[in-house]
Amino acid sequence: MDFKKELLLHRNIIRARVRELAVQISRDYSDREPIVLGVLNGVVFFFADLVREMTIPSRIDFIRATSYGSSTSSSGTVRLTKELEISIKNEPVILVEDIVDTGLTITEIVKNLREREPESIRICALIDKQERRKIEVVIDYYGFRVEEGFLIGYGLDCNEQYRYLPDIYIMR
Numbered sequence: 001m002d003f004k005k006e007l008l009l010h011r012n013i014i015r016a017r018v019r020e021l022a023v024q025i026s027r028d029y030s031d032r033e034p035i036v037l038g039v040l041n042g043v044v045f046f047f048a049d050l051v052r053e054m055t056i057p058s059r060i061d062f063i064r065a066t067s068y069g070s071s072t073s074s075s076g077t078v079r080l081t082k083e084l085e086i087s088i089k090n091e092p093v094i095l096v097e098d099i100v101d102t103g104l105t106i107t108e109i110v111k112n113l114r115e116r117e118p119e120s121i122r123i124c125a126l127i128d129k130q131e132r133r134k135i136e137v138v139i140d141y142y143g144f145r146v147e148e149g150f151l152i153g154y155g156l157d158c159n160e161q162y163r164y165l166p167d168i169y170i171m172r
């Protein structure tokens with residue numbers, strides 16, 4: 001593919017911010033053992049770095065959600081294509097996403113998870129594209145607010161490519 005990419009977040013900046021989030025979460029859940037739930041695939045590197053920086057015990061699990069629509073925008077119809085392996089009933093859940101953009105995907109996922117009666121659900125997103133929101137979402141922990149552009153790297157893809165890049169770039 002022919003495109004230019006512009007560095008937005010260097011790996012050192014990401015690492016420092018992930019550490020801050022982990023400190024904050026560990027403080028907020030100091031007497032708990034949350035289930036940290038990642039939304040595959042984009043979350044993989046963020047998730048792994050975050051959980052390892054946390055200083056409290058946790059359990060981890062993953063779901064996968066597919067939204068119908070084009071590759072660079074979400075249509076808001078979400079289907080879980082990978083289910084949870086552990087029960088979240090009466091458990092504190094931290095749902096970890098790569099990007100909250102329009103907010104449609106995370107809203108649908110939360111709706112689905114609430115049916116399983118967790119004690120609580122908090123949302124942690126690496127990137128908050130707040131300006132593009134179509135539906136209000138409370139993000140309890142966010143790494144970076146980004147106003148515009150399509151991002152790749154550190155797990156973020158364009159048609160399943162570029163996830164392996166260690167830094168985050170804007171596609172031009």
Ligand code: IMP
Binds near residue numbers: 067150157
């Ligand atoms: P939403 O439903 O519009 O909030 O879309 C959220 C999902 O769209 C994210 O979990 C990503 O998978 C994808 N997405 C949104 N923006 C980007 C981006 O800039 N790069 C890569 N994926 C993105």
